[in-house]
Amino acid sequence: xxxxxxxxxxxxxxxxxxxxxxxxxxxxxxxxxxxxxxxxxxxxxxxxxxxxxxxxxxxxxxxxxxxxxxxxxxxxxxxxxxxxxxxxxxxxxxxxxxxxxxxxxxxxxxxxxx
Amino acid sequence: xxxxxxxxxxxxxxxxxxxxxxxxxxxxxxxxxxxxxxxxxxxxxxxxxxxxxxxxxxxxxxxxxxxxxxxxxxxxxxxxxxxxxxxxxxxxxxxxxxxxxxxxxxxxxxxxxx
Numbered sequence: 001x002x003x004x005x006x007x008x009x010x011x012x013x014x015x016x017x018x019x020x021x022x023x024x025x026x027x028x029x030x031x032x033x034x035x036x037x038x039x040x041x042x043x044x045x046x047x048x049x050x051x052x053x054x055x056x057x058x059x060x061x062x063x064x065x066x067x068x069x070x071x072x073x074x075x076x077x078x079x080x081x082x083x084x085x086x087x088x089x090x091x092x093x094x095x096x097x098x099x100x101x102x103x104x105x106x107x108x109x110x111x112x113x114x
Numbered sequence: 115x116x117x118x119x120x121x122x123x124x125x126x127x128x129x130x131x132x133x134x135x136x137x138x139x140x141x142x143x144x145x146x147x148x149x150x151x152x153x154x155x156x157x158x159x160x161x162x163x164x165x166x167x168x169x170x171x172x173x174x175x176x177x178x179x180x181x182x183x184x185x186x187x188x189x190x191x192x193x194x195x196x197x198x199x200x201x202x203x204x205x206x207x208x209x210x211x212x213x214x215x216x217x218x219x220x221x222x223x224x225x226x227x228x
């Protein structure tokens with residue numbers, strides 16, 4: 001299974017942009033890059049996903065490197081409510097035992113300072 | 115939409131007792147997932163169903179764990195007999211289908227086995 005590598009923790013100040021990196025050097029052509037986050041005492045929630053092109057939605061932006069070996073989740077203006085664990089996950093559509101699964105790693109703990 | 119509903123939200127039981135966790139997926143969603151989260155092992159997929167049929171139960175830790183989905187609006191995860199090492203937060207998630215769509219997580223059941 002393709003793996004992802006994320007920093008254990010990051011810090012940001014409120015209303016500043018946050019760039020959360022993720023390395024996935026063994027990504028295959030059929031792997032989608034998904035980001036979920038988990039707020040304290042809650043279940044994970046979907047943030048964004050992409051395959052090759054950069055993606056934007058109301059929560060965040062996803063910048064994907066041209067070789068797809070890394071990606072960056074961008075929160076344009078962090079708020080205190082964005083403090084969470086952010087998970088970068090590769091979701092394969094290639095079949096096999098990992099087909100369609102979300103395999104969560106340890107994620108990045110984001111702390112937002114007022 | 116009410117989202118994914120889990121009950122109970124908290125459960126405290128004694129070793130050896132049977133524990134049943136319940137989940138109601140979002141209406142119209144065809145796939146249902148059970149996850150377990152601990153500090154040591156993070157978030158792990160236990161089993162998932164598609165159209166009420168178990169697709170992959172390779173994450174179920176042992177025979178003490180069983181899961182059922184008798185209809186599209188209800189699933190149970192049962193532990194019998196329970197052990198202290200089963201203490202964790204158990205999440206249920208649902209999606210429109212299991213291979214591509216976003217997963218929506220419930221609030222979790224916090225289980226403590228004494």
